[in-house]
Amino acid sequence: MTKLNINDFVGTVGRPKILMVDDREENLVALERLLRDLPLELYRASSGNEALKLTLHHDFALALLDIQMPEMDGYELAEILRNEEKTASMPFIFISAIYTDNINVFRGYEKGAFSYITKPFEPEVLLNKVKFFVEKYQQEELLKITLNNLENLVQERTLELEKANGELVRSNEELERFAYVASHDLQEPLRVISSYLQLLEKKYNDQLDDKAQKYIATTIDASTRMKRLINDLLLFSRVGTRGEEFIGINLNDLIADVLSDLEVTINEHKAKIEVDSLPEIKGDPSQIRQLFQNLIGNGIKFGKPDVPSYIKIGYRNDEDNQVELFVEDNGIGIEKEYFDRVFIIFQRLHTRQMYEGTGIGLAISKKIVERHGGQIWIESEPGQGSVFKFTLAGII
Numbered sequence: 182m183t184k185l186n187i188n189d190f191v192g193t194v195g196r197p198k199i200l201m202v203d204d205r206e207e208n209l210v211a212l213e214r215l216l217r218d219l220p221l222e223l224y225r226a227s228s229g230n231e232a233l234k235l236t237l238h239h240d241f242a243l244a245l246l247d248i249q250m251p252e253m254d255g256y257e258l259a260e261i262l263r264n265e266e267k268t269a270s271m272p273f274i275f276i277s278a279i280y281t282d283n284i285n286v287f288r289g290y291e292k293g294a295f296s297y298i299t300k301p302f303e304p305e306v307l308l309n310k311v312k313f314f315v316e317k318y319q320q321e322e323l324l325k326i327t328l329n330n331l332e333n334l335v336q337e338r339t340l341e342l343e344k345a346n347g348e349l350v351r352s353n354e355e356l357e358r359f360a361y362v363a364s365h366d367l368q369e370p371l372r373v374i375s376s377y378l379q380l381l382e383k384k385y386n387d388q389l390d391d392k393a394q395k396y397i398a399t400t401i402d403a404s405t406r407m408k409r410l411i412n413d414l415l416l417f418s419r420v421g422t423r424g425e426e427f428i429g430i431n432l433n434d435l436i437a438d439v440l441s442d443l444e445v446t447i448n449e450h451k452a453k454i455e456v457d458s459l460p461e462i463k464g465d466p467s468q469i470r471q472l473f474q475n476l477i478g479n480g481i482k483f484g485k486p487d488v489p490s491y492i493k494i495g496y497r498n499d500e501d502n503q504v505e506l507f508v509e510d511n512g513i514g515i516e517k518e519y520f521d522r523v524f525i526i527f528q529r530l531h532t533r534q535m536y537e538g539t540g541i542g543l544a545i546s547k548k549i550v551e552r553h554g555g556q557i558w559i560e561s562e563p564g565q566g567s568v569f570k571f572t573l574a575g576i577i
């Protein structure tokens with residue numbers, strides 16, 4: 182244990198209090214003179230009863246007890262103090278003019294909780310004993326304070342966490358409610374807007390000049406995009422709340438399904454897809470399917486112009502029964518500074534004109550992986566293709 186700095190202690194809890202009990206005034210004065218240079222608060226009692234009264238109002242680090250006193254001697258006093266909860270662990274130094282075997286009475290008490298000194302004594306001997314007990318007291322008090330602080334800290338953090346958790350649940354619920362409102366209430370007026378625009382275009386076509394027709398076409402286009410954004414937001418908010426139970430999934434079968442869904446795109450881009458023999462994992466099948474669809478779809482979509490897309494899907498076993506899977510492409514690649522940003526909802530690195538999409542795929546993918554207790558990350562360099570890696574729970 183590191184040596185305590187006595188001044189640190191005094192700054193934190195004040196000077197340790199010492200109780201001196203002796204029926205003779207001159208002995209008390211002598212003790213006080215001996216101890217006055219130490220950073221202590223000294224209390225005098227001229228009888229056992231007076232000492233008991235003082236212990237009601239103060240916490241003492243140590244008591245110096247004269248043994249021979251009228252009414253109540255030092256041993257009797259010590260016995261009473263031992264039986265009081267407040268003073269049960271207070272150490273004593275007995276000071277006696279004669280050596281007595283009565284000290285044996287205290288042999289059964291906690292080791293080191295008391296000491297004994299006979300008069301006449303060397304001042305240094307008593308000083309050292311007092312210092313020993315005071316230091317022990319200080320260490321214990323500091324430990325108590327530290328433990329207390331730690332306990333408070335843990336309690337504070339737990340409360341903060343609980344609060345943050347509550348807020349998270351609330352904000353998720355809010356997002357869910359918003360998505361509901363968005364999908365039902367917003368889509369209806371949107372549908373009215375686009376159908377009336379279409380009517381306008383159809384019925385009054387002759388009366389509208391080119392500019393007006395262009396304005397209408399742009400507005401119809403925008404409302405179609407808005408509909409898609411609203412649908413995407415709804416999909417995103419449902420990953421956490423509308424998921425299905427986890428079951429064992431044969432990834433080879435699942436990817437075969439995904440590839441057949443993507444057949445048109447694959448043919449369009451003359452993409453070559455290579456799939457390793459994959460392990461079984463545990464998860465929500467429709468979400469895992471969506472995950473691979475997003476990643477493979479992106480790999481094909483963000484291919485280099487005039488270069489046939491090449492996608493490879495594989496895995497390696499991780500520790501803790503996790504499987505680390507990857508979807509690798511030979512496409513345009515991503516700059517390191519965007520590795521985090523692309524996982525944020527509606528964040529895209531390209532215009533719609535260059536590559537179609539709303540920027541929802543990776544946000545949903547991340548949410549799916551996290552719902553499965555895994556992580557997702559990117560390894561890529563611009564022009565060198567990208568690897569999307571993610572972990573999922575394997576099956577033993």
Ligand SMILES: Nc1ncnc2c1ncn2[C@@H]1O[C@H](COP(=O)(O)OP(=O)(O)OP(=O)(O)O)[C@@H](O)[C@H]1O
Nearest residue numbers: 479480483514523529530531538539540541542543
């Ligand atoms: N394999 C990839 N290679 C290069 N860039 C990628 C790749 N995958 C994603 N990106 C970049 O990250 C952005 C976000 O991807 P995300 O899948 O979320 O959206 P999106 O594909 O543009 O639209 P959506 O998925 O809604 O159709 C993309 O717009 C693209 O800029």
Ligand SMILES: [Mg+2]
Nearest residue numbers: 479538542543
């Ligand atoms: Mg995408």
